[in-house]
Amino acid sequence: MRVFSRAxxxxxxxxxxxxxxxxxxxxxxxxxxxxRIPPTLLPQQPTLDNYGELFTRRPFGRYYANSFVxxxxxxxxxxxxxxxxxxxxxxxxxxxxRIVTSSLxxxxxxxxxxxxxxxxxxxxxAGLVNHSWGLILPYAxxxxxxxxxxxxxxxxxxxxxxxxxxxxxxLSRLQTLVKIIIPLSAPALxxxxxxxxxxxxxxxxxxxxxxxxxxxxxxxxxxATLSGAxxxxxxxxxxxxxxxxxxxxxxxxxxxxxxRIVAGLTAGASK
Amino acid sequence: MKSTAAKISLWTVLAILFAxxxxxxxxxxxxxxxxxxxxxxxxxxxxxxxxxxxxxxGPPVRLIEGPPATNTREDLYATSFLSGDASYxxxxxxxxxxxxxxxxxxxxxxTDRLTDSDRSDFLPAELEAGSYRNKxxxxxxxxxAGVLYYRKDLVERPPETFAELFEIAAALKTPDRWxxxxxxxxxxxxxxxxxxxxxxxxxxxxDAETREVxxxxxxxxxxxxxxxxxxGTVSPLAVTTYTEEDxxxxxxxxxxxxxxxxxxxWTLMQRSDSPxxxxxxxxxxxxxxxxxxxxxxxxxxxGISAFSRDPERAWQFVEFVTxxxxxxxxQERQGRIPSRRSLIPLEMLPVLASARTRPPIPExxxxxxxxxxxxxxxxxxxxxxxxxxxxxxxxTSLLLAT
Amino acid sequence: xxPTESIxxxxxxxxxxxxxxxxxxxLLLVIAYPILRTTILSFTQFSLHTSFQSEFTGLQNxxxxxxxxxxxxxxxxxxxxxxxxxxxxxxxxLILALAADTFTRGRGVIRSFFLAPWTLPTxxxxxxxxxxxxxxxxxxxAVLIQANFLQAGIAWLAEPGSAMASIIMAxxxxxxxxxxxxxxxxxxxxxxxxxxxxxxxxxxxxxxxxYVTWPFLLPFVFISLVFRIIQSFAIFDLVYVMTGGGPGGxxxxxxxxxxxxxxxxxxxxxxxxxxxxVVLILAATAALLHQLLLKRYARLF
Numbered sequence: 001m002r003v004f005s006r007a008x009x010x011x012x013x014x015x016x017x018x019x020x021x022x023x024x025x026x027x028x029x030x031x032x033x034x035x036r037i038p039p040t041l042l043p044q045q046p047t048l049d050n051y052g053e054l055f056t057r058r059p060f061g062r063y064y065a066n067s068f069v070x071x072x073x074x075x076x077x078x079x080x081x082x083x084x085x086x087x088x089x090x091x092x093x094x095x096x097x098r099i100v101t102s103s104l105x106x107x108x109x110x111x112x113x114x115x116x117x118x119x120x121x122x123x124x125x126a127g128l129v130n131h132s133w134g135l136i137l138p139y140a141x142x143x144x145x146x147x148x149x150x151x152x153x154x155x156x157x158x159x160x161x162x163x164x165x166x167x168x169x170x171l172s173r174l175q176t177l178v179k180i181i182i183p184l185s186a187p188a189l190x191x192x193x194x195x196x197x198x199x200x201x202x203x204x205x206x207x208x209x210x211x212x213x214x215x216x217x218x219x220x221x222x223x224a225t226l227s228g229a230x231x232x233x234x235x236x237x238x239x240x241x242x243x244x245x246x247x248x249x250x251x252x253x254x255x256x257x258x259x260r261i262v263a264g265l266t267a268g269a270s271k
Numbered sequence: 272m273k274s275t276a277a278k279i280s281l282w283t284v285l286a287i288l289f290a291x292x293x294x295x296x297x298x299x300x301x302x303x304x305x306x307x308x309x310x311x312x313x314x315x316x317x318x319x320x321x322x323x324x325x326x327x328x329g330p331p332v333r334l335i336e337g338p339p340a341t342n343t344r345e346d347l348y349a350t351s352f353l354s355g356d357a358s359y360x361x362x363x364x365x366x367x368x369x370x371x372x373x374x375x376x377x378x379x380x381x382t383d384r385l386t387d388s389d390r391s392d393f394l395p396a397e398l399e400a401g402s403y404r405n406k407x408x409x410x411x412x413x414x415x416a417g418v419l420y421y422r423k424d425l426v427e428r429p430p431e432t433f434a435e436l437f438e439i440a441a442a443l444k445t446p447d448r449w450x451x452x453x454x455x456x457x458x459x460x461x462x463x464x465x466x467x468x469x470x471x472x473x474x475x476x477x478d479a480e481t482r483e484v485x486x487x488x489x490x491x492x493x494x495x496x497x498x499x500x501x502x503g504t505v506s507p508l509a510v511t512t513y514t515e516e517d518x519x520x521x522x523x524x525x526x527x528x529x530x531x532x533x534x535x536x537w538t539l540m541q542r543s544d545s546p547x548x549x550x551x552x553x554x555x556x557x558x559x560x561x562x563x564x565x566x567x568x569x570x571x572x573x574g575i576s577a578f579s580r581d582p583e584r585a586w587q588f589v590e591f592v593t594x595x596x597x598x599x600x601x602q603e604r605q606g607r608i609p610s611r612r613s614l615i616p617l618e619m620l621p622v623l624a625s626a627r628t629r630p631p632i633p634e635x636x637x638x639x640x641x642x643x644x645x646x647x648x649x650x651x652x653x654x655x656x657x658x659x660x661x662x663x664x665x666x667t668s669l670l671l672a673t
Numbered sequence: 674x675x676p677t678e679s680i681x682x683x684x685x686x687x688x689x690x691x692x693x694x695x696x697x698x699x700l701l702l703v704i705a706y707p708i709l710r711t712t713i714l715s716f717t718q719f720s721l722h723t724s725f726q727s728e729f730t731g732l733q734n735x736x737x738x739x740x741x742x743x744x745x746x747x748x749x750x751x752x753x754x755x756x757x758x759x760x761x762x763x764x765x766x767l768i769l770a771l772a773a774d775t776f777t778r779g780r781g782v783i784r785s786f787f788l789a790p791w792t793l794p795t796x797x798x799x800x801x802x803x804x805x806x807x808x809x810x811x812x813x814x815a816v817l818i819q820a821n822f823l824q825a826g827i828a829w830l831a832e833p834g835s836a837m838a839s840i841i842m843a844x845x846x847x848x849x850x851x852x853x854x855x856x857x858x859x860x861x862x863x864x865x866x867x868x869x870x871x872x873x874x875x876x877x878x879x880x881x882x883x884y885v886t887w888p889f890l891l892p893f894v895f896i897s898l899v900f901r902i903i904q905s906f907a908i909f910d911l912v913y914v915m916t917g918g919g920p921g922g923x924x925x926x927x928x929x930x931x932x933x934x935x936x937x938x939x940x941x942x943x944x945x946x947x948x949x950x951v952v953l954i955l956a957a958t959a960a961l962l963h964q965l966l967l968k969r970y971a972r973l974f
Contacts, residue, residue: 004772005771005775006772006776008769009769009776009783012765012769016850019801020793020801022805026804035809038815038818039812039815065291073289073292081695084694084695085692085695087692088689088693104700108900109955109959110704110708110952111903111948111951111952112907114707114949116707116935117710117714117944117945118711118714119707121710122702122706122707129356133292137703140699141700141704142704144699173692202793202795202796202797204794204795204909204914213358223796223797223800224796224797224910236810239800243797243801246794246797250794251792254785254789254792259781262854262858265855266855349936349937349939376724634940637938637940640743641743644742644921647921662742666741666742669737
């Protein structure tokens with residue numbers, strides 16, 4: 001039974017990663033090799049051309065920068081706002097807290113497309129189409145429910161005596177939050193920030209609608225619309241390189257922060 | 272706790288990110304005007320633009336080669352215009368986009384720019400196709416209308432009615448040669464084919480003036496029945512997956528007697544080494560007895576974006592590229608037929624002169640999609656022609672209800 | 674401030690309102706207001722025909738929806754996709770979680786492997802799988818032909834049935850890890866004593882599962898099930914990028930149809946009605962599920 005379990009898990013580990021690996025291999029192949037039937041496994045004449053083309057044919061560097069800036073700033077903003085709200089919440093009457101967290105969870109019931117058009121109207125009126133802040137603010141807001149929920153739970157576990165001590169020392173509530181609670185909650189803040197970052201990086205529908213200029217696109221939209229930009233043959237090598245390039249930062253995040261991410265996802269389960 | 276150095280570097284990174292985020296999208300935007308076109312296989316557009324930039328010094332016009340699918344280019348234009356940005360100054364415009372773009376306020380009014388000599392040289396149907404509510408928004412350039420190709424060596428006299436077409440096709444069909452080819456895939460092409468048959472029976476689809484849906488009629492059911500009757504008999508079963516190129520290839524290889532397609536096939540055949548060059552004839556589409564033959568008009572032209580920052584320069588280009596000499600050059604290199612009467616080959620004139628535009632309503636895309644879906648369902652046998660016509664008419668009525 | 678005063682202030686039952694301000698402002702602007710506006714727009718005609726003015730038309734959009742065969746088709750496609758996809762994810766996720774529970778070491782490595790698909794953008798995953806499913810050069814056909822399961826390659830994305838299968842496969846690949854992780858965490862929280870109790874009564878692995886693991890997991894299953902169903906119903910990225918809703922609308926889900934209605938047809942009022950209808954359907958489904966599972970849950974005790 002144990003052997004079977006192990007084999008099963010090993011099989012699925014491979015299945016989970018194989019498609020990415022396949023693209024990695026394909027990204028180093030020449031166009032001729034990519035259209036060979038049957039396909040070769042490893043590149044026979046490896047080339048970096050696909051990656052080169054990626055940055056010349058399309059402003060991939062810009063895509064990266066845009067995504068990084070948007071994802072970082074929106075997750076920072078989200079964590080900041082969520083910390084404040086969570087701190088306020090964790091010290092209130094539990095019935096009030098429950099109402100708030102339940103209504104926040106209800107928000108998750110709405111498919112994003114419900115928000116699309118009015119948000120587009122707002123972004124357009126504010127002149128933020130094709131502007132980073134046209135996505136930073138919405139992403140920060142969209143991650144708030146989950147973040148507030150996570151942080152309220154974590155803050156609630158911090159012993160009340162610490163805050164009492166701070167009060168005795170004459171600290172205001174804000175100072176208590178910044179000087180005492182935040183440093184103690186570094187792990188939870190990191191988790192929340194990480195999940196918000198990943199969400200913002202991966203988001204597609206709003207980014208597709210609000211950013212139509214090449215110089216403003218995020219990397220996710222850039223890769224997804226890559227093939228549509230080509231007039232003749234679809235450049236498979238280029239697409240593979242795009243997939244790898246856009247996935248790389250996230251894979252790195254997973255390898256480094258795997259524990260944090262899982263902790264965030266399973267927060268409900270582990271309580 | 273963090274050291275001071277770490278704190279400073281963290282805040283610096285934050286400051287950099289913040290500064291970058293404040294960059295407006297227009298920073299580093301090049302000067303000049305842009306036009307989004309179809310793939311420029313022959314390079315003729317590139318050359319024309321180079322000619323223009325040279326002859327008329329000023330902000331350069333830039334060609335952006337878009338994807339081949341017209342729907343995708345339409346969406347690219349639409350997303351850009353919807354957000355009010357000036358990415359595209361000149362619009363290479365399909366006839367079915369005119370009503371939508373004009374109604375949305377995305378195109379400039381060109382009515383006063385049209386000279387009298389041009390007004391008489393351009394096909395009236397094309398001028399109409401480029402107008403919305405009696406104002407001109409698109410200068411015509413190229414015209415298309417559905418024609419019936421037939422094998423002169425096999426057919427003495429081209430058929431005039433649907434019945435004749437079917438009869439002759441059935442008689443001449445062999446295991447190696449199909450009787451009648453047309454475009455039956457679920458896309459805009461199917462609508463253009465269906466409309467020719469519908470109008471040929473005396474029916475109509477939508478009255479653009481009154482927004483009334485005229486589809487629910489016995490003529491429409493007959494038209495759909497006719498097309499359905501060809502599937503698997505004189506036309507291959509796969510005809511419901513064919514587009515223009517699929518049918519042209521089969522016909523050009525001598526494996527069909529009749530082909531409904533656009534004029535470009537004629538030009539390509541004449542230039543090819545095909546042994547069938549001289550055995551191919553053109554005739555107007557067939558019709559029902561007592562009715563007239565009507566072809567669906569298709570065409571492309573040039574409009575100017577309402578958001579363009581240099582509309583005068585844009586007009587300079589549009590005026591230049593729609594002149595007879597320039598249109599002739601495209602005709603020679605690409606085989607398209609210009610919308611100027613003076614340049615239309617004689618054999619095409621009767622067909623083009625009797626061509627009819629598709630209803631110039633802003634909701635054309637939606638109406639066409641509804642029709643396509645139901646036509647396709649009937650052609651593949653999922654629903655009866657009666658039901659398809661009835662449902663399509665009803666959904667379209669609900670669409671157009673004010 | 675006197676110490677006792679500040680402690681009393683601390684213990685006061687309301688948090689200072691200012692703390693809620695940033696979050697509340699964001700939530701109001703980005704979520705509450707748009708939900709309200711979309712709902713209002715659903716009762717208006719707001720399109721090219723009205724020159725982009727919103728005119729109140731009452732229930733007309735909903736009437737139109739009732740007869741819209743394309744909407745019905747989209748609903749059907751979405752339901753089929755959701756049922757099969759979520760079903761597969763949970764089945765697989767559960768089996769994997771049970772299997773992984775037997776590992777004491779190397780859990781971090783396993784988690785890293787499994788997290789990879791979940792962390793990638795869905796839109797990029799669509800591009801990734803489209804290449805794998807390519808009928809001529811795709812690796813899937815190549816592998817199947819080599820293994821003699823197929824004679825000729827399947828045109829995965831060109832046929833309605835196989836296009837649906839492709840979308841489902843890609844989605845299951847991406848989301849099974851999430852279910853796996855949640856269920857694994859749930860399993861690992863089961864107190865050992867309960868297992869020992871079963872063992873003492875002579876029960877084997879199946880008994881352990883049925884009487885201990887499964888009841889324990891049920892709350893987690895329920896919550897993640899509802900969450901996943903809603904997410905699955907709202908699927909957009911995967912379909913839009915991989916098939917665009919084709920061939921011939923065979924994979925067109927409700928979000929894709931609504932997106933088209935908004936951005937291609939510019940029929941904003943009608944699109945809003947579609948979206949509101951979907952939310953109502955989801956709410957009804959969630960309520961139904963709640964009733965069903967609650968009953969089963971109660972029966973186990």
